[in-house]
Amino acid sequence: MNVPNPEAAELHYVRGLEALKQKDTPVAIQELSSCVKALPSRVDCRWELGWAYSVEGRWADSLTQWTEVQKLAPEHPDLETALAQARGQAALQAKLNQSPVASNRPPPPLDAKVRIRAVGDMMLGTTVPEGNLPPDGASSVIAGVRPLMEDADVTFANVEGPLCDNGSTKKCRSSRNCYAFRSPTAYGQVFKDAGVDLASTANNHSGDFGELCRRETEATLDALGIAWSGPPGSVATVDRNGLRIGMVAFHTSPSCNHLNNTETATALVRAAAVEHDIVIVSFHGGAEGGKALHVPQGREMFFGEDRGDLRLFTHAMVDAGAHVVIGHGPHVVRGMEFYKGRLIAYSLGNFATYGRFNLKGPQGLGMVLEVELDREGAFTGGRVLATKQVDKGIAVPDEKGAVIKLLRDLSTEDFPGSAARISEDGTIHPTGKGPVSARSAPVRR
Known part of the structure; x- marks a missing residue:
């Protein structure tokens, strides 16, 4: 079991935010993930990590982080909108991973x-x-x-x-x-x-x-x-x-x-x-x-x-x-x-x-x-x-x-x-x- 480490969490958070500003998403994800690992209850790390994942199109991972934010801080600003966005995008990705099914309806009339x-x-x-x-x-x-x-x-x-x-x-x-x-x-x-x-x-x-x-x-x-x-x-x-x-x-x-x-x-x-x-x-x-x-x-x-x-x-x-x-x-x-x-x-x-x-x-x-x-x-x-x-x-x-x-x-x-x-x-x-x-x-x- 990891021992909470607020000092390390703060260091990773600052580095993660800077990486997001520089549009270096892989580094941002690495640093913010380390922040969450160092202090799982830190809401801002999970919030920003969710956004970093979204930039990469990893909406299921965004949804995981923002669901944890909901548990920790249900009144977090803009959480409702972010959750709806992540749920929708994650569901879309899952849908597109399935093969579309052609309709078994009869073909339309020739003069339709x-x-x-x-x-x-x-x-x-x-x-x-x-x-x-x-x-x-x-x-x-x-x-x-x-x-x-x-x-x-x-x-x-x-x-x-x-x-x-x-x-x-x-x-x-x-x-x-x-x-x-x-x-x-x-x-x-x-x-x-x-x-x-x-x-x-x-x-x-x-x-x-x-x-x-x-x-x-x-x-x-x-x-x-x-x-x-x-x-x-x-x-x-x-x-x-x-x-x-x-x-x-x-x-x-x-x-x-x-x-x-x-x-x-x-x-x-x-x-x-x-x-x-x-x-x-x-x-x-x-x-x-x-x-x-x-x-x-x-x-x-x-x-x-x-x-x-x-x-x-x-x-x-x-x-x-x-x-x-x-x-x-x-x-x-x-x-x-x-x-x-x-x-x-x-x-x-x-x-x-x-x-x-x-x-x-x-x-x-x-x-x-x-x-x-x-x-x-x-x-x-x-x-x-x-x-x-x-x-x-x-x-x-x-x-x-x-x-x-x-x-x-x-x-x-x-x-x-x-x-x-x-x-x-x-x-x-x-x-x-x-x-x-x-x-x-x-x-x-």
């Missing part, structure tokens, strides 16, 4: 097809801070565009923040300048009434009010019959027109299906492709704001956060079996391209974001993306239905179609050899077909 409509960020009002709920109810926020959402076999939306009546946030010190969102649970019915079948909860606001609200959101969507994807390993499934359709949602955080872990993301989508006829990949990534219209080469950093190498990620998802890839997160639309015949829409922009969003210029433009796929997942048609937001965030159709011209220009500029061709009426054509955008000047970067 599906028409999908997708929208970007939806946040219909928040209780924090006060004064940001629509006075005429959440349904008024999308009343003008609801027919555009409903008219599809399958409708997708990104739920930007939890649907929850409880919980507390540690995200902000000042509620006045707080960008933490929490919509009333009752607002879930508005999504259902608008025809939403598939929901992404993989975004940087889903955990704004902790794991309690995250779970309440999932329970609300379940009760409404809306399939969701977000936490590690989650895949949403719906059946339409004889086709089994899967949707996998990603975000740049290990609390979700992790966009920046390309190897794991590839394995997850590959497994989904075995189990489904059609696979949709959704992702929440990229920088934000009016200066984030373009898709850069390489990784995007935003306020010190790695928001993904989106070209690498989206192409990898198509290679893994995705039939269409749909992005959101920058709060502006981004261009579209075809890769190996699959449509990639890099951002659908803000669709219905009430009260707490900057809606000036391109940030006020939205869209409904329509994509039609055949039984093999091949693109057979698509179009952009232009929308915009007025007042504090009321979504309405845009008769002038401003977003269509913007998308045409962005697609041509960012993807000169693979751009989706978009007609003036919003019809989408594969690369090399349809009209080329006639630009007067490049879109400002």
